[in-house]
Amino acid sequence: DILMTQSPSTLSASVGDTVTITCRASQTINIWLAWYQQKPGKAPNLLIYHASNLKSGVPSRFSGSGSGTEFTLTIRGLQPDDFATYYCQQYNTYPPWTFGQGTKVEIK
């Protein structure tokens, strides 16, 4: 199984900040990586697919990059609505689909 490792586990930031979350895969997954946002008590919501493609309707302050084994999610100009937990997921080799352990973005 492909192990996905996110860092950091928790990130404290202020409104307006730019934040970056990293996701590393235990073996190459090409560009088959997605990022999800999850708010408490809600289902995950797809933000980015194929490593860098923004899902329709997702604000442009979100961006993704990377290929192979290292990927990043960047949020530029953090908004109050962005404080949530973010997960990466690989879909290069499945089953199983595997997720990172999550990164909680909290208010500083």
Next chain:
Amino acid sequence: QEQLVESGGGLVKPGGSLRLSCAASGFYFSDYYMSWIRQAPGKGLEWISYISSTSSTIAYADSVKGRFSISRDNAKKSLFLQMNSLRVEDTGVYYCARAQFESPHDSWGQGTLVTVSS
């Protein structure tokens, strides 16, 4: 607008059974793989089972293999998860989600809570 709605969760004793359902609407259900993904309280996301669009391919995570059974009814646009021999560690919110080949899970239900406790 695509929608997935889970049902069937609840409180069950260890060793008991539950059957979860997921009703799909707003999209052509037969075109999609379907997965069950769960989340233990305060924990991350764990994929547990998948069924192909025609039910020809089924897979389970090791944590549920031999105890859970996934099925679907394309005519009724429904997905199911039969959960037997439930354990305390099966407690969590269970989501159904859709995917296609070389694509992520792009639509999820709201989840249904399963609590296994004596």
